[in-house]
Amino acid sequence: MEKTTLNVEHLCASFFTDHGEIRAVNDVSFQVPKRSIIGIVGESGCGKSMTARSIMRLIKYPGKIVSGSISLVGKELTALSETEMSNVRGEEISLIFQEPMTSLNPVMKVGKQVREVVLLHRRVTKKEAKAEVLRMFEKVGISEPEKRYECYPHELSGGLRQRVMIAMAMICRPKLLIADEPTTALDVTVEAQILELMKNLRDEIGTSIILISHNLGVVAELCDYVHVMYAGRIVEQAETFELFDHPRHPYTVGLMNARASLEQQQTVLDTIPGTVPNLAALPEGCSFAPRCAQCGGRCHECVPELTEVLPGHFVRCHLAQQGV
Amino acid sequence: MSNIIRRIGQTVVILLGVALLIFIMLRIIPGNAIVTMMGEHANAEAIERMTAELGLDQPFYVQFWRYITGVFSGDLGTSYSLNRPVGELIATSFPNTARLAIAAALFAWVLGIVCGIIAAVRKNGILDHLFMGVSLLGVSVPVFMVAMVLQYLLAYKLDLFPISSGNAGAIGYVLPAIALGWNSAGSIARLTRSTLAEVLQEDYIDTARAKGLRRLPVITRHALRNAVLPVITMMAVQLSSLLSGAVICETVFSINGIGRLAVQAIEGRDIPLLQGTILFSTALVILGNLVADCLYSLLDPRIRKEV
Ligand SMILES: Nc1ncnc2c1ncn2[C@@H]1O[C@H](COP(=O)(O)OP(=O)(O)OP(=O)(O)O)[C@@H](O)[C@H]1O
Ligand code: SF4
Ligand SMILES: [Mg+2]
Numbered sequence: 001m002e003k004t005t006l007n008v009e010h011l012c013a014s015f016f017t018d019h020g021e022i023r024a025v026n027d028v029s030f031q032v033p034k035r036s037i038i039g040i041v042g043e044s045g046c047g048k049s050m051t052a053r054s055i056m057r058l059i060k061y062p063g064k065i066v067s068g069s070i071s072l073v074g075k076e077l078t079a080l081s082e083t084e085m086s087n088v089r090g091e092e093i094s095l096i097f098q099e100p101m102t103s104l105n106p107v108m109k110v111g112k113q114v115r116e117v118v119l120l121h122r123r124v125t126k127k128e129a130k131a132e133v134l135r136m137f138e139k140v141g142i143s144e145p146e147k148r149y150e151c152y153p154h155e156l157s158g159g160l161r162q163r164v165m166i167a168m169a170m171i172c173r174p175k176l177l178i179a180d181e182p183t184t185a186l187d188v189t190v191e192a193q194i195l196e197l198m199k200n201l202r203d204e205i206g207t208s209i210i211l212i213s214h215n216l217g218v219v220a221e222l223c224d225y226v227h228v229m230y231a232g233r234i235v236e237q238a239e240t241f242e243l244f245d246h247p248r249h250p251y252t253v254g255l256m257n258a259r260a261s262l263e264q265q266q267t268v269l270d271t272i273p274g275t276v277p278n279l280a281a282l283p284e285g286c287s288f289a290p291r292c293a294q295c296g297g298r299c300h301e302c303v304p305e306l307t308e309v310l311p312g313h314f315v316r317c318h319l320a321q322q323g324v
Numbered sequence: 325m326s327n328i329i330r331r332i333g334q335t336v337v338i339l340l341g342v343a344l345l346i347f348i349m350l351r352i353i354p355g356n357a358i359v360t361m362m363g364e365h366a367n368a369e370a371i372e373r374m375t376a377e378l379g380l381d382q383p384f385y386v387q388f389w390r391y392i393t394g395v396f397s398g399d400l401g402t403s404y405s406l407n408r409p410v411g412e413l414i415a416t417s418f419p420n421t422a423r424l425a426i427a428a429a430l431f432a433w434v435l436g437i438v439c440g441i442i443a444a445v446r447k448n449g450i451l452d453h454l455f456m457g458v459s460l461l462g463v464s465v466p467v468f469m470v471a472m473v474l475q476y477l478l479a480y481k482l483d484l485f486p487i488s489s490g491n492a493g494a495i496g497y498v499l500p501a502i503a504l505g506w507n508s509a510g511s512i513a514r515l516t517r518s519t520l521a522e523v524l525q526e527d528y529i530d531t532a533r534a535k536g537l538r539r540l541p542v543i544t545r546h547a548l549r550n551a552v553l554p555v556i557t558m559m560a561v562q563l564s565s566l567l568s569g570a571v572i573c574e575t576v577f578s579i580n581g582i583g584r585l586a587v588q589a590i591e592g593r594d595i596p597l598l599q600g601t602i603l604f605s606t607a608l609v610i611l612g613n614l615v616a617d618c619l620y621s622l623l624d625p626r627i628r629k630e631v
Contacts, residue, residue, distance in 0.1 A: 058533055083538065090536030097534075102527040107549050107625055116545075117535045152625040168535070 004073075005176050005208040006032040006055070011068035013047075013054045022279045024050040024063065026232035029306075032176065037202060037209040039219035039240070041255070042229035045276050048212045049098075051229075052178045055210075056095050057085050073175060091121040094169035098181040100161035104153040110161075111137075111149030114168045121172050136167045139204075140197055159190035166194070170201055177201075178210045183218065195222055216259045220244055228252050231277050231287040234306060238313040248309060248320040250292045286318070294319050328618055335614045342606050343395070347388050350595050391599075400600040405592030410600035413585060421581030424573065425566035427501035432508035433559060439509075440516025444551075445543065447521050455513060462510025471503035471576040488578040500577040504570050508562045515558055520551040553624055557616040564612020568605035 013025040024047045032038050040048050053059045055070055057077065070077040072092060077085065089095075097103045105113055111133055118129040130149070137145035140163045153161055162182060169177055179198065183191035199222060202209055213219050219226055219240070226243050228236040228251065236249040247253045254272040274291035283289055285300040292299065298318045306316045315321065375381050379390060394401060400410035439459065443452040478499060479487045489496030523529065524547055532546045569582030582601055589598035621627050 056534060058530060086533075086536050086538050088536070089534055095530075095534040097527055097531065099527055103531045105528040105532070105546050105550070107623075108546070116537075120536050154626050165531075168531075 003034055004031045005034050005036075006073075006210075007069075007071045008051075008055070009069045009071075011051070011054060011070060012066040013050055013059060013063060013068075014066050015063045017062060017280075020280055023066075023232055023282075024279060025054060028068075028229075028232075028234055030227050030234065030237060032208045032210060033225075034208055035202065035206050036224045037199070037211055037222050038225040038227065039223035040210065040212045040227045040229055041214070041216060041219050043272075043276050044214070045279075046229045047232040048229060049180055052095060052180045052210065052212055055176075055178060056089060056093060058089075058095070087121075090117050090174070091172045092174050093176045093178065094172070094174045096162075096165050096169050096177070096179045096182045098184050100158050100165055100185060103165055104161055106153055108152070109149065110151055110153055110156065110164045114164065114171060117168055117171055132171065133167070136171045137164075140164075140167045140170070140201075141193070142167070158186050159194065162186060162190075162194055163197070166197065166201070170205060170207065173205050174207055176210065177207050178212070180212045181214065182211075184214065191218070198222070216255060228255070231282060232279060233287065233316060234314075235288065235316045236314065237306075238310075242310070242313055246310075246313075248313070248315040249288075249317045250294050250319070251288050254291075286316075288317075327621065331614060331617055335610055338610055339607055340392070342610070343392060343603055344388065346599055346602050346606070347391060350599055351384070395603070400603075401596035403589075403594050403597040403600075405588070405594040405597065410597050413597065414582065414600060414604055417580055417582050417585045420579050421569050421574070421583065422567060424497060424500055424504060424570065424579055424581060425563065427497045428505035428566055428570075429508065429559070429563050430505075431501045432505035432512055432562070435505075436509040436512030437516050437555070440513040440555075441520060441543070441548075443513070443517040444520035444524065447517075452517075456517065459510040459513040462506050463514070464510075465506070467503055467507065467570070468572045468576065470506045471500070471573055474499045474503055475576060496577070500570075500573050500579060503576070504566065504573040508566070512555065512558060512562070516551065516555050519554050520547060523547045523550045526550070553620060556623065557620050560616035560619055561609075561612050564608050564615070567612075568608040569601070 008031070009029045011025055011028045012023065015022040015024060026047070028047075028051060030038070040051065042048055050059065050063065053063075054065050055077070057065070057080075059065065065078060068078070072088070075088075077088065080088065104110060111130070114133045114136065115126070115129045118124060118132050119126065122129070122132075124132070134145045134149060137148060142148050142160060142163050148156070148160070148164075153164075156164065162185075166182075177198075182198070183194050186194065195218060198209060198211075201207060211219065211222055223240050226238065226240050227234050228243075228249065230251050236243065236247070236252045243252065244256070247256055251272070258272055272291060277283060277287055277290065283300070285298075285302055286292070286295070286304055289295045289299045296319065304316045304318045304321065306314050307321050309315050309320060379387060382390075391401070398411060400414070402408065403410050403413055406413060436459075439455040443455045446452050475487060479485045485499050486492035486496050489500055520543075524543075529542060529547060532542045537545070569586060571583035571587060573579070574581045574583040575587060582605060586598060586601040586605075588594070589601060
């Protein structure tokens with residue numbers, strides 16, 4: 001039996017614009033162990049969504065995967081034809097988007113939208129598929145499933161719509177669920193419920209989850225393993241406890257401090273001084289150098305490698321590497 | 325439902341207003357219909373008798389009241405020049421106009437929608453630029469030019485189609501339909517392209533792809549359903565305006581429809597007939613708009629509830 005659900009290696013993805021190539025995902029490697037929840041955190045624009053879309057092979061034009069390997073339980077996704085890939089989507093990997101308000105088709109009943117996934121990937125009659133949808137609605141905590149089945153998206157609250165999205169994503173019991181900021185648009189109580197629900201589904205169905213978030217609190221609560229991204233690169237990866245107890249990368253430390261300085265509730269990560277670098281014109285050497293208090297001589301010269309400083313704890317920083 | 329009822333109420337008021345407007349306009353334009361009808365040399369006494377007989381000596385509001393009550397009981401008056409009831413004349417011309425309108429609409433819609441979809445899906449591709457260039461011609465070249473070019477090349481030079489369509493059967497409607505539908509095809513193509521291209525950017529299209537749907541079903545099942553609303557509305561408006569008669573196209577191809585009837589009325593200073601045809605055409609357009617509005621409400625679940 002394979003122990004990892006997903007293995008991403010040296011993934012690079014870029015937008016090819018009139019102003020040149022914008023490398024949104026830069027040499028990203030990580031694993032998703034079976035039945036685990038891993039987190040990807042970072043400021044807006046650091047390439048989290050692009051990583052998620054690369055795995056689904058749903059990058060928006062003019063973006064493209066440039067190189068690297070994405071393997072789902074031994075199956076190389078980058079080598080699949082478009083038709084083969086569409087069989088993987090929804091069946092083996094699902095994606096939940098950030099915006100529950102706009103992610104559902106406004107002119108189609110939500111029940112039918114979920115049923116469509118079942119009909120697409122399972123050989124069942126419409127009636128059986130509907131029964132399946134109603135069971136799933138119950139499982140994700142949608143009360144009065146029969147009634148909700150007939151609703152249009154605008155008739156449901158944000159929390160309910162996100163539950164519908166989760167039902168849609170989980171109904172085929174995928175091996176991997178990618179949740180791209182699934183609770184950003186929701187209020188805090190609903191957020192807690194939705195996260196709890198995802199955890200339960202992981203336990204019950206055994207799906208591995210990639211949780212993408214701005215919010216360190218969310219990640220700390222749910223994830224087994226965390227990857228911190230900055231300007232398209234992973235700058236630190238470690239088990240959640242290790243990362244929170246001993247953050248090594250100055251950027252991660254900045255994130256933690258920013259979080260501590262804010263009062264518990266809104267833990268948005270935009271309080272590190274300076275701004276996110278322009279991906280089209282990254283500084284020479286370490287991308288974080290312009291904002292880094294510990295920046296030293298070598299930092300401007302060469303890009304630090306992602307190095308294992310403790311078993312399972314990787315950091316991309318010259319300073320942290322010396323400190324071992 | 326109250327919304328639709330209110331719209332119908334509005335429409336009735338607009339129709340009455342339009343009837344009044346037409347009635348006034350036809351009475352302030354110069355030229356005495358009675359004189360035209362009876363010939364320049366009719367004696368004054370005869371003209372006076374005729375005027376009284378037609379009620380033209382009555383005060384304006386009495387004339388209008390008579391006219392409107394007549395309209396509601398199905399009596400549009402009698403044509404001076406053809407000496408037949410206006411209602412009957414319209415009823416015999418309308419089928420010809422309807423055939424032409426339906427043929428033109430089908431041509432315009434099939435061509436416009438197909439090109440619009442291809443252009444949206446291949447946005448900024450060669451086909452997109454080609455179709456949009458041609459459709460710009462479509463919306464900007466006047467009907468008479470298309471009609472005359474088609475007639476000259478395909479009917480006169482190449483002899484593929486009859487020059488005059490009046491008694492030529494279905495084949496006779498091909499060229500007029502193209503000439504008349506040309507504009508509509510351009511507008512429909514452009515609207516289809518822009519709404520569909522916009523819809524294809526929506527998040528729910530990504531959701532549909534993430535479910536595992538292939539490209540084509542994403543377009544047919546998810547994108548088109550959202551893009552058709554404004555297109556259907558435009559189609560309803562177009563059909564009603566096509567049905568209201570095509571003066572130029574009917575004249576060029578000698579089709580005896582509403583448009584030609586109106587031209588005859590003008591030539592003969594036949595006020596009852598002109599009044600009847602204009603009222604009929606305007607009513608069709610206004611009703612078309614009403615239908616378009618109602619369709620929109622019925623098709624969009626977001627406003628259906630409130631309707
Ligand atoms: N259509 C595009 N053309 C050019 N660059 C783009 C395009 N879309 C995104 N990018 C760039 O790709 C980078 C990564 O975007 P991505 O959406 O992955 O960020 P993110 O980490 O998900 O941010 P957020 O937290 O705001 O969702 C961004 O810096 C953005 O500038
Ligand atoms: S490599 Fe240098 S600039 Fe970059 S984070 Fe480490 S110390 Fe800061
Ligand atoms: Mg994002």
